[in-house]
Amino acid sequence: MKIYNTLSKRKEEFVPIEPGKVRMYVCGPTVYNFIHIGNARPMIIFDTVRRYFEYKGYEVNYVTNFTDVDDKIIKAALEEGVSSEEISTRYIAECKKDMEGLNVRPATTHPQATKEIDGMIDMISRLIDRDYAYAAADGTVYYRTRKFKDYGKLSHKNIDDLESGHRSIKVAGTEDKEDDLDFVLWKPKKEGEPFWVSPWCEGRPGWHIECSVMAKRYLGDEIDIHAGGEDLIFPHHENEIAQSEAANGCTFARYWMHNAFLNIDGQKMSKSLGNFRTVRDISENYDLQVLRFFMLSAHYRSPLNFSKDLMDAAANGLLRIRTGVEKLDLALEGPAGAAEGEADAEVLAALAELGKKFDDAMDDDFNTADASAALFEIIRLSNTTVTKENVNAATLKALLAKITELCDVLGIIPRAKKEILDEEVERLIAERTQARKEKNFARADEIREELLRQGIVLEDTRNGVTWKRS
Ligand code: AMP
Numbered sequence: 001m002k003i004y005n006t007l008s009k010r011k012e013e014f015v016p017i018e019p020g021k022v023r024m025y026v027c028g029p030t031v032y033n034f035i036h037i038g039n040a041r042p043m044i045i046f047d048t049v050r051r052y053f054e055y056k057g058y059e060v061n062y063v064t065n066f067t068d069v070d071d072k073i074i075k076a077a078l079e080e081g082v083s084s085e086e087i088s089t090r091y092i093a094e095c096k097k098d099m100e101g102l103n104v105r106p107a108t109t110h111p112q113a114t115k116e117i118d119g120m121i122d123m124i125s126r127l128i129d130r131d132y133a134y135a136a137a138d139g140t141v142y143y144r145t146r147k148f149k150d151y152g153k154l155s156h157k158n159i160d161d162l163e164s165g166h167r168s169i170k171v172a173g174t175e176d177k178e179d180d181l182d183f184v185l186w187k188p189k190k191e192g193e194p195f196w197v198s199p200w201c202e203g204r205p206g207w208h209i210e211c212s213v214m215a216k217r218y219l220g221d222e223i224d225i226h227a228g229g230e231d232l233i234f235p236h237h238e239n240e241i242a243q244s245e246a247a248n249g250c251t252f253a254r255y256w257m258h259n260a261f262l263n264i265d266g267q268k269m270s271k272s273l274g275n276f277r278t279v280r281d282i283s284e285n286y287d288l289q290v291l292r293f294f295m296l297s298a299h300y301r302s303p304l305n306f307s308k309d310l311m312d313a314a315a316n317g318l319l320r321i322r323t324g325v326e327k328l329d330l331a332l333e334g335p336a337g338a339a340e341g342e343a344d345a346e347v348l349a350a351l352a353e354l355g356k357k358f359d360d361a362m363d364d365d366f367n368t369a370d371a372s373a374a375l376f377e378i379i380r381l382s383n384t385t386v387t388k389e390n391v392n393a394a395t396l397k398a399l400l401a402k403i404t405e406l407c408d409v410l411g412i413i414p415r416a417k418k419e420i421l422d423e424e425v426e427r428l429i430a431e432r433t434q435a436r437k438e439k440n441f442a443r444a445d446e447i448r449e450e451l452l453r454q455g456i457v458l459e460d461t462r463n464g465v466t467w468k469r470s
């Protein structure tokens with residue numbers, strides 16, 4: 001299995017630190033608004049990477065954070081006249097709803113910066129003890145960038161070039177900074193901002209320290225994979241390396257993966273440019289599975305332009321998969337489903353070969369575009385097999401099992417959600433009422449749960465049962 005490592009600028013064979021296990025950290029969003037579809041790209045890509053590792057038999061410890069203390073959150077809170085916590089809590093909940101819609105599985109842990117302040121104070125103290133950081137007179141703590149000899153190794157930048165680029169900028173209030181390259185680990189509070197008590201001043205952490213601390217706490221000093229969008233390579237990930245490696249005295253992450261941007265009209269989609277579309281907007285016009293399939297239609301290291309044409313192509317692709325699965329479902333319910341006998345050896349061989357094609361594509365730095373092409377070939381094989389006169393159940397089941405398995409790796413749901421009709425709800429409620437009368441509470445509970453799964457919430461009132469769609 002090969003992964004392109006930003007650190008070496010090469011594809012490298014994946015060797016885990018601990019056999020059979022993957023420790024993976026992905027930088028998550030800053031929560032001050034609904035996430036846009038640019039933010040959804042790393043979420044979908046790295047969720048797929050995680051799913052593929054699991055399909056290959058690895059146990060994945062997947063950590064992705066929410067940045068919930070930041071200038072933009074504080075600004076949004078001031079504008080609305082509410083606390084920063086109210087803003088971040090609201091948008092974490094909204095982000096989780098979008099993730100569910102995109103079929104992005106919850107991480108093993110979703111840490112939040114504001115709940116990890118003690119760990120940040122510990123790591124900053126350790127950096128000061130090791131002379132990698134210093135506190136200025138006003139309580140700001142800076143990282144002494146030049147002391148970290150490997151600075152620039154991820155972004156392939158030379159530290160002297162960086163300095164000449166920085167020299168002209170002098171920011172007021174930073175007079176105590178020893179070097180323009182030094183970056184902030186802790187900063188004093190300003191009026192009206194959230195703050196925490198620290199040995200240096202009442203204040204709040206810089207952005208970079210949170211990821212170093214959360215990765216250490218939930219995954220250990222050395223991790224397998226660290227990932228995020230390519231805009232994070234410099235300075236965020238470079239600074240994370242400097243912090244973690246100086247504090248822990250070992251390599252931080254072995255493989256660094258970065259997705260290219262999602263663009264719109266040839267420009268990066270971003271909140272600051274104002275050219276973004278939220279996942280929530282898109283969900284009004286499309287099944288979010290289409291958005292997911294669209295993201296997987298390109299290699300993650302290639303820029304991808306958001307366009308109606310590509311979304312329509314993704315919608316067609318998804319429909320092709322779902323139609324193929326529907327044909328198999330129907331055939332298995334019909335006469336072919338009853339046909340006995342062993343699975344057709346020729347079909348099984350073709351299926352194994354196409355399955356290998358899928359795996360080979362994913363093994364080659366997660367080439368989801370080629371993997372999807374292999375899946376379409378399986379759909380084609382399935383469509384021709386299903387119409388054969390003497391096809392038996394075992395053959396159809398083998399096709400269905402493989403398609404379902406590979407869809408799951410890509411996070412694609414192979415059957416469209418069927419809206420339950422009002423009449424069907426009424427019929428089940430009547431059946432439940434009858435079951436309760438007969439004291440068959442197990443059946444009554446089963447019906448309530450089944451309806452809940454389909455988004456129908458029941459309420460028992462004095463005047464009988466009412467229901468609503470959630
Ligand atoms: P942010 O909330 O800006 O810190 O972004 C959260 C994640 O989304 C980071 O991994 C970013 O690199 C990524 N990201 C932001 N905008 C885009 C974009 N247009 N395309 C791809 N990834 C993006």
Ligand code: ZN
Nearest residue numbers: 027028211236
């Ligand atoms: Zn980060």
